[in-house]
Amino acid sequence: MTETGRGAAAPATTPRQSRTMTRNVLFIMCDQLRWDYLSCTGHPHLHTPNIDRLAQRGVLFDRAYVQSPICGPSRMSFYTGRYVSSHGSTWNGIPLKVGEMTLGDHLRPLGVRAALCGKTHMTADVEGMRRLGLAPDSEIGALVSECGFEPYEREDGLHPDGPRYPRNDAYDAYMKRRGWPDENPWQSVANSAEEEDGTILSGWFMDNADKPARAADEESETPYITGRAMDFIREAGDAPWCLHLSYIKPHWPYIVPAPYHDMYGPETHLPPVRSEAERADPHPVYGAFMEERVSRAFCDDGTRTRVLTAYMGLIKQIDDQMGRLMAFLDERGLTDETMIVFTSDHGDYLGDHWMGEKELFHDASARIPLIVVDPRPEADAMRGLKSDALVEAIDVVPTILDFFGGEAVPHIVEGRSLLPILHKRADSVRDIAVSEYDYSMRDVRRRLGVAVKDARLTMLFDGRWKYIFAEGFRPMLFDLETDPDELTDLGADPACADRIARFERRFFDWTRRISQRTTRSDAWIAARDTVLGEAKAGILIGYRNEDELRDALSGTEHRGKKTGKVR
Template sequence: MTTKRPRRGPARFPGLGAVLLAVCGVALPATGPARAAERPNIVFILIDDQRFDAASALGHAFLETPHLDRLIERGVLFENAFVTTSLCSPSRASILTGQYAHRHGVLDNRTRLDPETPTFPQELQRAGYRTAFVGKWHMGGTSDEPRPGFDRWVSFPGQGLYYNQTFNIDGEKVPRQGYTTDLITDYALDFLAARAGSEEPFLLYVSHKAVHAPFRPAERHLGSYAGRRYPPPATMPNRHENYDGKPNWVEAQRRSWHGVDGLYDNSVDFQQFALDYAETMRGVDDSVGRIVGALEERNLLEETLLVFTSDNGFQFGEHGLIDKRTMYEASIRVPLMVMAPWLDGGAGGLRRSEMIVNLDFAPTFLEAAGVEIPDTVQGRSFFGLLEAGPGAEPPPWRDAFLYEYFWERAFPQTPTVLGVRTDRYKFMRFHGVWDRYELYDVQADPEERRNLLGGFITRHGAGNVEARLRVAAASAARNPRDDWAREVLELKALFDRLSGRLDELLDETGALREPSWLPSR
């Protein structure tokens, strides 16, 4: 297998060791920033279904997250972080492999990741890292046996429970009493305690069940936001202007399990749902505080790359929808905070605007550790962005990424969608439904209220928009000074550019332009 070599090898300061050996007669182990520059510890904290704005420092109306806010103050906030498939298992498989879902094959929440597929924990383990996984795995339904790449394994099947979870600990089933977010954190701290004083670098992958629905806060947080009101998004009311130009399936979904008018079979009040989410998030914030505190207490923080993110976003009423899966911003955007205290660009409250996707974590961790990146990886390392301090010239970055979601038989409300997201535009191409396209200027219209194809579809029909645009543009070209003709020609040019970019990304990544539904393995 050919490999991509990282820019930096494992030995960052070979001359320093030689000098110490000559002067002292012994090579002293690197500590603190010097050790981090050689092979940093890696702590990866993955949350389930956390929205991009679900923290007090990120703009939530009332949620208090002092520990997440502290991460933002001390590290780097990537303000444009996304997932390439907004669904738990496909996204988690993309994080592990650095691959799109169509490549790694985990298209739903029941499919197992092929154990032969290279993952970043396996590569780190082979390079001498001590590796631990603690929390929700999810890929493979009811399966919770230890997976390749981890020396320490603490997990449970499927979604797990918020209280009194039975854990699989290195192959042994251990019933536990208590709140799962706290128990996961306890196991993570046990691993950190065991690593204190060791010269062996480690990977700690902490994967929380929270904040997956149905939400259950810790007892200490239950009712802490009683009486507060979550401000519904402007696109939530069932009004004509909120669905004008939108595909028919969007309005229909608001009456389903994943819509505000059918929320979980009408078993949940929207406002209580939002309060439960916020109260459950407080347990996550506590966990982050405990983990960072343990790293500081054991003098590990200065030599640790710490990354916090979510497996996908979550819609809270946008367009009348709940949950994820769609390509709307609330579904695909995630929080991303990074601390790398020894790097100029890894600390100090910096904010970056580059588009990061979940495929980028695997190569970033491998480059940070000086480990070769397998050529199976489709993401890009953003370690160079962390190295670039304030005012430094950042490395060239992506101008677009591919989004893909494949229709699920268990949740048929959302159709298959392939799309492209640039820094300004979002283009969606649907499969298996009559309404085939959406197109938004997300800079001018961040709430995605105006489908730029909507007016044309209203006038000409939803069917084969591509062919109808060609006909209309040919007619408009004969009278280009007419306002309507200019609009059609501009729309046709934008459609062709984004549709062409989507096809390029599909071809580059080995995806089918016309996907078909694939059952679970």
């Protein structure tokens, strides 16, 4: 453990010891926020004092990994506490099937209101709901359609003109009340710039990333959704709640309002982490991703510079909104009774490893920031510390459930509560982190000639070695102790054959887990005497006569065996 809080952060604060009742959770998620683009995680130029203060009030988990390095599957794992191959939503737009229990389903029986303000990237299982007669506009239908959250306000962003994404009517109406008559102000105002002659410059084009968005700061997406979260908290009353506040930035389109658009010039940008050797003879899947249009765009220094200017500005805007939100909790007297979880659904390559976007397993993509603030006195000994424990995104659900006093349900939730670490009862809860990626929906699969069923990657990371299984290809392997930048793939090195074999066995062990028997726990099965129960119900299998049955029901048969008597 090490202390956190570099940069402009204030000294750590300790919650009042007189308040022992805790009742709320604020589960904050950014979209596409890299783990290392905060001052508390080491960025030398991007100062995030408000997020740093959260780290000083809680624990910064420095080695947290997503279950999939892309929005939809990652979020479904965050919300279910289950691996991607367990819940089945393997890529964006593939529905989370009806019947998968989510955080809200676990919390409602405890009397906790679970609500959403922002993005989920959820695609409802419309066919499954229709089969079961669940109307989408019914109370239960709405919950099933929104990852188990009450949709106080869903704002996924990404509603350009076209049929793919639904328009967010609430935000559009808000912008029109602000005086914007545009048909789609999300696209033409919040995510576009404007030339002096009135020409609209779309934020979808990276050449426009360093220009100020047409929207004012206070009416752009991040402050808007912060305000809506505050509205929910005002209206929530005294009942316990878990609010999922989910920002849609710093995800593309990379564009941000003034004054954030020019706060971070090229002198603040870190050089890309990449080497020519990576392109010399890459793993076939990695090589195919390097050829994607977005990867080629980020190899252009001018494009990368413009994007980084906006990306860092978007993060600074989020940090300022964290300050606004924390001050609001203070004013309402909620700080000392609210657990705060701050994280991201995945990272962003930003030109590292000759890549754009996310999707593979380098730390730039699969590693995320994770800060957990437990306001109770039991967590005081760990405040302001950085934990190097391996953590997975699925650990958030059991941590929140544990915080509210819910029982562990390991036959459903595959993650592990982090409270033992937060309360200094343990240094870690796992010895390996697993992440999965289904690239069957990408053009990469077609160019490689891979069948849909085989377009799968799985990462296992033990804290030093990162092993990546690639169906139909050799594995990838990185030694982060000697190669922390992950520039040298050892997957084809004969000297690493034994290590790869050990990882293959570990991968095989992991795939053999039972993850679909969610209706009965191991404890329930272990406590049940199936044979005796059947006998009492009149199901008589294997009994030769009534004497044997009578002995079995009375227990004398077992006692006879224990004493060595022969009947």
